[in-house]
Amino acid sequence: MKNNHLIFWTWIWVFGYCMAIWLPLLEVSLLIISSLILVVGILWFMKLPGLNVISWIMLLSISIGYYQWFDQRNVTGIHAESNDEILLEMKGRITSSIVVDGDHVGFTIMASEVKYLETELNRSKKTQKVKESVQVSVRLLEQNEQETAYTWQRGDDISLSGKLQIPAIARNFGGFDYRQYLRQQHIHWIFTLKGLDSVNSQSSFHWNRLQLLRYNDQFRGFLADKLDQLFPESQAGYMKSLLIGLRVDLDPQQFQQFSNLGLTHILAISGMQVAVFCAVVLWFLRKLRFTKETGLLIAIALLPFYVLFTGSSPSVVRAGLMAMIALYAVRRNWLKDALKLLCLVGGLMLVWNPYSLLDVSFQLSFTVTYGLIVGVPWVSQLLPQQKLINSTLSVTLVAQAVSFPLTIYYFNQFSLLSWLANIILVPFISFVVTPIGSIALILSLVNEPTAQVIAYLAIISNRFTFWLTDVMDSWNGFKLIWASPSIVWISFYYGFVSLIIGCLIRWNSVRQARLQGVFIGFIQSSRGISLVILCNLCCFIGLLWYGYQPDLWRNKGQVQFIDVGQGDAILIHTPNNKFILVDGGGTLVFRKAGDDWKQRKNPYEVGKNTLVPLLKKRGVHHLDYLIATHEDADHIGGLQAVLEQIPVDNFIFNGTLKPNAGVEKLFKTALDLQIPLLAGNENLEIPIDATTKLHFLYPLTQKAASDNPNPTSFNGLTIENNQNNYSLVFMLEMYNSRFLFTGDMEKSSENILLEHLEAQSESNESIPIDVLKVAHHGSKTSTTEEWLNYWQPKLAAISVGGYNTYGHPTEEVLSRLAEHDVEVMRTDEEGEIQMTVTETGIQTRHKLK
Structure with a gap:
């Protein structure tokens, strides 16, 4: 062209x-x-x-x-009569690989028929013919059901009975929208069921794409078993990801460390692996005395199978298509421009599936590749001309610079050691670990003992990799948390980077010309180039600083009641950019003895999967104060992930200890990180900044002594199993507004606190508060008439999970709040509740309303 x-x-x-x-x-x-x-x-x-x-x-x-x-055209063909869960029978064919993880089984089916079961709302048993992808989620009830699930394969015909429901939407501002994620895969429903009593599957042969994918799954599973035999458990999942693109068994801790250092691209099959595959195939064919033209055609023919075999991720599809077009162009002496190849491949993929543009992997893959093609020739002019050093540095620096905005936009973290980790580990893994592992895997098909010897070299190499990533990841001072930037900021970032590189190239050309004694016209026009470079650098540094501290000049505060289901998690952002986190939610797990088989490799956890990503997305670089109102799991379960991933300056708790593994691990982590532990009581008052103060009101020191005249203690902490009546209660004053936080306090502690406050007050009159955090999720054991009479709140926020089994919030409490003309906001109905505080008052917004 x-x-x-x-x-x-x-x-x-x-x-x-x-x-x-x-x-x-x-x-x-x-x-x-x-x-x-x-x-x-x-x-x-x-x-x-x-x-x-x-x-x-x-x-x-x-x-x-x-x-x-x-x-x-992306709409559902299933005609549901309500948005609630619908009971029905479904028939279809499994179209994805089967993921069995503990007591959970997940896969996708192409539904062909749905039959609505008779209910009180629906008296008919109508049947509907459909052709639509549905996500299936099975919860296993018995361990022997796990073995049955392992026998299912892609392409099996299956019928099952259960509940059809709409996928969940994002319930927090900036949170993950599962419904939108599935919609981009043309999936509009989730089908859930418990146990396999209503499931019937039948293996059948079909001459279609699914049958080919089924064989591919079997072959990959066979190779995965070989890797399990060659490598120890701690390395097998890593090698599966590296060699065959199978990431199901990858250790979550290993993935987190690679992610922290910007190395996750190593774990995805992409351009490097495709290039190595093509080089090996062409070398092997030359040794077999095939002509160059024939070898290129054979390599082109093999590439689709390699793409299929390695999982068909956007990165490998992009690399595979580019390689096929490039090999054909070489054969015909056409289209040698790599940038045009990239645009051609990207354009074809976007025409085939426009939703690819919204895929993070697609964006990173094409953006980085585009940057490497355009930027490496420029940057290499500014680096030492020794070939190995020049190529390594230029590729690493360009890849880091180009991927940086997308990395912080989606993952909200960046390690200053990322460039060093990439320089050391990318060549090492690509040219040492991957070839050795591939040779061992191939040899295992013919000679197991020899393969074990070769694999041992990869095992030693992996130990070095894991040791280095562990050491570099432990240097917390190099980890930076970034708020997700705007599209405008990203545009300015790429613009300044291009300007600076262009100016540096011009400056370098002038310098080289002067060194060689060449005086030409453009030198005269470049006298001010140094000043231009300096101005651009200053503007660029200012842009980076603004991206890192976007709220530096804010003059308003926020109180964010984050929706964590049945639990509390409240983020306070002061006008002077201080952060306070009150509780962290938690995932309740009820497990009986002998149920170890139900344990999942990477289970959902509120702190890790919801709270920490939200804190990072909002630019919480560190928490000035972390407050645990009490030690029940639905309040502190998510704090373990917070301590592990976000720096904390001070940890305030209620001065007691609830003996269980989770609480002990939490406090041990805080002590290991040398975070000061402060016991809150009525004597503690903390000025956060010029506009914000915390006044702790409860528990009372006298109450602790009277309730436990002979307390059981551990390392100086009172042992207390019933935590609700020891909940921290404190007042937040921000500008002219007052918030009262109450944890899970109950009637008895409410009465004790009221008696104490009335005894301390000369006028026996309280100052009304603006917002009351309703105690214990709206339970009838709290929020008494006397309590509301004393505080006279204008607004009430209730953190509670939808469809919880406790009946929270109770009608009794809701009626009492209504009688006092208190406006009630609930996370189960409105999602996250954000209250913006200014000198003039409080403004609220809700995620779902």
Whole structure:
């Protein structure tokens, strides 16, 4: 293609998709899109003046229309009569690999028939023919059911009875939207069931794509078993990810360490592995005396199988398609421009599936590859010209610089050691560990003892890798947490990077010319280049500082009642940019003896999966105070992940200890991290900043002594199993607003605190509060008439899980609040509740309303 039309058209196509995503949906038909394409074709054929501009506008319109047309067709064909759970029978065919993890089994089916079961709301048993992907989630009840689930395979015909429900949406601002995630895979429903009594599966042979994928699953499973035999358990999952793209068994702790150091791209099959595969195939074919042309054709034919075999992730699909086109171009002496190849492949993938643009892996893969193609030739001019050093540094620096905005946008963290980790480990893993592991895997198919010897070399190499990642990950001072930046900030970032590199190249050219005694015209025009570089660098540093501290000049505070289900987690952000976290939610697990088989490798945990990502996304670099109101699991369960991933300056608790493994681990972690532990009581008052204060009101020191005249203690802490009546109660004053936080305190402790406050007050009159955090999730054991009469709150926030089995909040408490004209906000109905505090008052917003 002449000039750079393909590159420019691809960018227009991508921009059109972006506009389609940001703009409201329009009714765009396939006829309109076809008409626009026809008009563009006619204009090109007629070669009219101004053709380029007209064509660009037409192409942009086609792109917008095509995305919206594609998106509008993504609707469910299952006609549900309500948004609640629906009982039905479903028949279909398994279309994904089966993931068995403890007592959970997950897979996707292509449903062919649904039969609605008779209920009180639906008296009919109507049957509907459908053709739609449905996500299935099975909870196993017996251990022998696990063995049955392991026999299921992709392509099996299956029938099952259970509940059909709509996937969950994001319940917190900036939270993960599971419904949108599944919709981008054309999945609109989740089918859930318990036990396998209602499940019938049958293996059958079909001449279709699923059968090929089934064989591929079996082969990958066979190789995975070989890797289990070759490598110890601590390394097998890592090698499966590295060699065959199978990440199910990857240790979550290992993945977290790689993620912290910006090394997760190593664990995804991508361009490096595809290039090595092509090089090995071509070398082997040359040894067999195949001609160059024949070898290229064979390599092209084998690449789709390699892409399929390694999991078909966006990175490997992109690399595979690029390699196929490049090999064919080499054979025909066509299209040697790598950037045009990339744009051609990216454009084809986006036409095939426009939702690819929203995929994180797709964005990182193409952005980094684009940056390497464009940026490495530039940056290499500024580095030492020794070939190995130059290539290693230029690739690493460009990849880090290009991926940085997307990394902090999606993962909200960046390690200053990332560049060093990539320089050391990427070549080592790519050119040492991967080849040795591949040779061992191939040899295991013919000679197990020899394969074991070769594998031992990889085992030693992996020990070095894990040791180095562990050491570098332990240097917490190099980890930076970033709030998700805006699209405008990202655009300015890439603009400044391009300007700075361009100016440096010009400055370097001038310097080289002067050293060689060459005086040409452009030197005279470049006298101010140093000043330009300095100005750009200052602006760039300012941009980075603003991205790291976007709320530095804020003059308002926020109190965020985060939705963590049945539990409490409240983030306080003061006007002077201080952060206080009150409780951290928790995942309650009820497990009987002998139920070890139910344990999942990477179970859902509120702190790790919900709370910590939200704190990072909001730019919480560290917590000035972490407050645990008491030590029940639904309040402190998520704090373990917080301590492990976010620096904490001070930890305030209620001065007691509830003896169990989770609590002891939490306090041990705090002590190991040398975080000061402060016992809260009525004597503690903390000025947070000029506009914010904390006044602790409860527990009372006299009460602790009277309740436990002979207390049981551990390392100086009173042992207390019943934590509710020892909940920390404190007042937050921010500007002119007052918030009362109550933990899970009950009636008896409410009465004790009221008596104490009335005894301390000369006028026996309280100052009304603005917001009351309702105690114990709205339980009838709290929030008495006397309590509301004393505090006279205007607003009440209730942190509670939807459809909880405790009946929270109770009608009794809700009626009492209504009688006192208190406006009630609930996380189960409204999701996260955010209250913005200014000098003029409080403004609220809710995620779901």
